[in-house]
Amino acid sequence: MRRPTLEAVAARAGVSRATASRVVNGQTTVAPHIRDAVLRAIDELGYVPNPAARSLVTQRTDSVALVVSEPGTRVFSEDPLFSTAIRSASMELEAVNKQVVLMLASSAKSHARVERYIAGGHVDGVMLISMHGADPLPAALSRLRVPVVSYGRPAVPVDIPFVDNDNVGGAEAGVRHLVESGRRRIATIAGPQDMIAGQDRLAGYRNVLRDSDRRSIVAVGDFTRESGAVAMRQLLGDDPGLDAVFVANDLMAVGALQSLRQAGRRVPDDVAVVGFDDIEAAKYTEPPLTTLRHPVSEQAAAMVKLLLGLFEGGAIDPVILPTELVVRESA
Amino acid sequence: MRRPTLEAVAARAGVSRATASRVVNGQTTVAPHIRDAVLRAIDELGYVPNPAARSLVTQRTDSVALVVSEPGTRVFSEDPLFSTAIRSASMELEAVNKQVVLMLASSAKSHARVERYIAGGHVDGVMLISMHGADPLPAALSRLRVPVVSYGRPAVPVDIPFVDNDNVGGAEAGVRHLVESGRRRIATIAGPQDMIAGQDRLAGYRNVLRDSDRRSIVAVGDFTRESGAVAMRQLLGDDPGLDAVFVANDLMAVGALQSLRQAGRRVPDDVAVVGFDDIEAAKYTEPPLTTLRHPVSEQAAAMVKLLLGLFEGGAIDPVILPTELVVRESA
DNA sequence: GGGGTATGAGAGAGCGCTCTCTCGACAGGT
DNA sequence: ACCTGTCGAGAGAGCGCTCTCTCATACCCC
Known part of the structure; x- marks a missing residue:
């Protein structure tokens, strides 16, 4: 049979x-x-x-790998960025009849697995979501002579086209909003400095403060809610007089709001808060969070387009998508 | 070359x-x-x-499809259940050297695509996450003579082994907790009744109320935050005297808390709230949410084990995992 | 020393498909 | 009537691998 x-x-x-x-x-x-x-x-x-027989002769597989290189297990589940990006990329690829092979590369062991798999020719191309600077995967994959595109600028300069949002510009817009609303002591809760988004958003913060002649007050978190709460407590200890804080992502901003509430600070009256990402939860905080929206779905879609472009041959330029300040009640 | x-x-x-x-x-x-x-x-x-050559002769592909049959686009991104389940299943499969092909089946068109793909023999088996009763996919796939397992009991009785959590028992435990703490007028915000989880959790609520001689007060949501807020307002309109509400998932519970706050009700003093799922955000609501935890990762892992069991041949019995009441401050 | 049994290695037949090359048939131009 | 050109269809070679079957060698027992 x-x-x-x-x-x-x-x-x-x-x-x-x-x-x-x-x-x-x-x-x-x-x-x-x-x-x-x-x-x-x-x-x-x-x-x-029979797809195996077909791709044996055509040397194509009509599927691409979506590699999520993320050691933090909690982040993957909690940060909606991943699911949104995965979903959007997935839908775009379905539209052109390509399959998505999902690979989570969390450990060194799984890195090797991913490399072997890609080298094996199971897929026609790779979409890489990697946010940590120390990640060896971007370099490793680019060596494999397989079409690779990256979601987010790779930390090490490597010859991979990427799609990113304007982290620096977004952070600048957020901090400028605080400056323009008359805040004097504007702190920041930065993201991890081994991540591009963490670095760039901090750079944006620094750019604006430098120009506006204010002192920078920095605490560093790791993009999780808890680290935001911790960092906020720390900032309040360091400088009780601060009247604004720019938080490098919404998840940490949620934690920061919690710490502010516990410390008896009113938001935005005493302390204004600006987040980054505009995750769904930002609408539902108390008060609703002013934040920077960047189009995750569009970014994922652009990444797919970039990869399809690579298939057609032709080196392709990076894409930087703009961010948008969403003013709610927290600042 | x-x-x-x-x-x-x-x-x-x-x-x-x-x-x-x-x-x-x-x-x-x-x-x-x-x-x-x-x-x-x-x-x-x-x-x-070369995997194509290999699987041409072995008739195996060493990869399985993870089919998420979910029309609601927002739910996928926001409900951490999906990402957690995907992540866990993915890791389990990596451990046994199988690849995960992710397929999102949102429209009728993509249903056909999924069917064609599975029928094409691209994968050795299918893990199906399908929660809507009207979904034709479980039946369609089970006809394909491919090993299929389901995350969650399929709505239509179909011959597919599945892994589910004890929705009825969990709901009973939650409502019983409210009864035992002396609440008299216990309402519920039920989930969509075309979903098994929605049905079963409502059934659990009804079971306990029936036994404890209380009247049931029901509003129905669709498992989104917004629908929870709307349903809560509706319940307060219908019965201003209610002193507790069992909400069929945490996302809706978050919305309900918001409506309660807006209506000037204190939680848990005026109204006790119990959720379901124990998502990460449940810890961070104001007040933190009492809810029912079910082990999403374990459920996904069990599903993988079930599928691997099918590969070895042998029909396998459904697995029902227990839920656990997590008492925080909202009830 | 002959016959039997392990043991390790090679030959070769496919798995199901694509694609180039070839060829037949027919139309149109001279 | 013949030659050229076009179009549609078949023959057959391979894509890279696995796996059965066969065979050569070495070993043991009587």
Whole structure:
């Protein structure tokens, strides 16, 4: 009780295997009545092409790997960025009939696994979501002569096209908003400095403060809610007089709001808070969070487009998407 | 500049292709010095087996599809259940060297795509996350004679082993907690009734109220935060005197807390709130949410184990995992 | 020393498909 | 009538691997 082969279809339709193949692959050099006969045979037998056989000869697999290189297990589950990006990329690829192979590369062992898999030619290309500077994967994959694109600028300069949002510009806009609303002592809770987003958002903060002649007050978190709460307590200890804080992501901002509440500070009256990312939860904090929105779905879609461009051959320039300040009540 | 083949490895090692294949596949019937020679050749050439060729003959692909059949786009991104389940399943499968092909089946069109893909033999098995009763996919896939397991009990009775948590028992425990703490007018915000989790949790609520001689007060949401807020307002309108509410998931509970705050009700003094799922955010609500924890990761892991069991042949019984009441401050 | 049994290695037949090459048939131009 | 050109269809070679079957060698027992 095997699956029918192209041979069987051809036999039933009374044509050669080559002709049946032509019909399956939509070539036009087949006379209408023969094409119909083949299609009928396909239908009657319930024929579905064997992908292994096909890609053995075509050297294509019509699937791409989505590699999420993220050691932090909690982050993956909690930060909606990942699921949104995965979802969007996935949908874009489905639209062009490519499959998504999801690979989570959390440990050194799984890095090796990913490399082996990619090297094995299981996929036509790779989309890499890697945010940590020390990650060896971008460099390793770019060596493999497989089309690779990155979600977010790779930390080490490596020859991979990427799509990123304007972290520096976004942070500048957020801090400028605080400056313009008359805040004097503007602190920041920065992200991890081994991550590009962490670095760039801190740079944006520094740029604006430098120009506006204010002192920078920095605490560093790791993009988790808890670290935001801790960092906020720390900032309040260091400088009880601060009247604003720019938090490098919303998850930490949620933690910061909690610490501010516990410390008896009113938001935004005593302390203004600006986040980054505009995650869903930002709408529901108390008070709702002013933050910077960047289009995660669009970024993922652009990444897919970039990869498809690579398939067609042709080096492709990085894409930087703009961010947008969303003013709610926290600042 | 082609990739080296097994033939090349064999030639370099001075053995036959068959022997090289034996070494690659770890068969023991190869003399040590020959094995070494082959391994050296593999290393020197950077040989990696061609998976298409391999699976053409073995009829295996060593990859499984993870099909998320979820029309609600927002839910996928926001509900951490999906990312947690995906992550956990993915890690379990990596441990046994299987690849995960992620497929999002949101529309009827993508249903057809999924079916075609599975029928094509791209994967050795399917893990199905489908929560809507009207979903035709479970039945369709089970017809395909491919090993399929389901995350959550399929709504239509179909012959697929599944892993689920004890929704009825969990809801009963939650409502019983409210009864035991002396609440008299216990309402519920139920989930969508075309979803098993929605049905079962409502059933649990009803079971306990029936036994404790209280009237049931029901509003229905769709598991989103917003719907929880709306339902809560509605309940307060219907019965201003209610003193407790059992909410069928945490996301809706967060919305409900917001509505309660806006209506000037104190939680838990005026109204006690119990959620379901114990998502990360439940710890950070004001006040922290009492809720029912079910082990999403374990459930996903159990699903993987179930699927691997199917590969070995042998019909396998459903697995029901227990839930646990986590008492925080909201009830 | 002959016959039998392990043991290790090679030969070769496919797995199901694509795609180039070839060829037949027929139309149109001279 | 013949030659050229076009179009549609078949033949068959391979893609890179696994695995059965076969065979050569070495070993043991009587």
